[in-house]
Amino acid sequence: AQSVSQHNHHVILSEAASLELGCNYSYGGTVNLFWYVQYPGQHLQLLLKYFSGDPLVKGIKGFEAEFIKSKFSFNLRKPSVQWSDTAEYFCAVNAATGGYNKLIFGAGTRLAVHP
Amino acid sequence: DTGVSQDPRHKITKRGQNVTFRCDPISEHNRLYWYRQTLGQGPEFLTYFQNEAQLEKSRLLSDRFSAERPKGSFSTLEIQRTEQGDSAMYLCASSLGGTGANVLTFGAGSRLTVL
Numbered sequence: 001a002q003s004v005s006q007h008n009h010h011v012i013l014s015e016a017a018s019l020e021l022g023c024n025y026s027y028g029g030t031v032n033l034f035w036y037v038q039y040p041g042q043h044l045q046l047l048l049k050y051f052s053g054d055p056l057v058k059g060i061k062g063f064e065a066e067f068i069k070s071k072f073s074f075n076l077r078k079p080s081v082q083w084s085d086t087a088e089y090f091c092a093v094n095a096a097t098g099g100y101n102k103l104i105f106g107a108g109t110r111l112a113v114h115p
Numbered sequence: 116d117t118g119v120s121q122d123p124r125h126k127i128t129k130r131g132q133n134v135t136f137r138c139d140p141i142s143e144h145n146r147l148y149w150y151r152q153t154l155g156q157g158p159e160f161l162t163y164f165q166n167e168a169q170l171e172k173s174r175l176l177s178d179r180f181s182a183e184r185p186k187g188s189f190s191t192l193e194i195q196r197t198e199q200g201d202s203a204m205y206l207c208a209s210s211l212g213g214t215g216a217n218v219l220t221f222g223a224g225s226r227l228t229v230l
Contacts, residue, residue: 044221090157105157
């Protein structure tokens with residue numbers, strides 16, 4: 001079955017630490033990849049997306065993600081986190097085989113950043 | 116506010132009652148999606164509409180669930196004879212659709228608690 005796996009359910013960091021959140025998917029063929037973020041008390045917001053081209057994509061608030069096709073991965077990174085990055089982060093995929101119609105989410109990673 | 120609107124934001128009901136949620140998408144978006152999110156999980160796809168046509172339904176959507184989008188604008192999700200297992204956040208999203216560029220914008224969700 002098609003699925004998205006996020007390796008860490010909870011991550012705790014101190015401010016200024018570097019962040020990398022893992023995401024792997026199990027689709028064949030062409031995919032679009034997304035990271036969404038949900039800040040406490042807020043709705044899901046798009047952080048960044050990959051459709052094609054440069055596999056290193058930059059999003060809002062200094063986040064970036066790298067698509068590695070051979071590893072079926074789309075890991076999220078930020079060189080230096082801030083307290084305001086405390087949130088839940090979701091990796092998501094839709095696939096050409098499904099007409100890009102259905103976005104499938106991972107279980108999420110809850111990030112807590114301590115000052 | 117020109118985002119995706121959902122109503123009500125919270126609903127508490129007794130087991131066996133029927134509930135209905137409403138979603139107003141971004142006006143120019145022709146696709147509308149319903150997802151369900153439970154604690155510690157990512158959003159799970161339930162169904163989606165292209166204009167007024169319901170094009171796909173998840174197996175998660177039992178016979179007690181029905182969704183409509185009668186005029187291709189707002190949508191309703193009804194749950195009949197609610198069960199405690201229906202307690203979740205019900206998320207609506209909309210998009211412009213089309214292949215390869217299908218970016219979903221989410222609403223704040225409707226939280227259902229079944230006692």
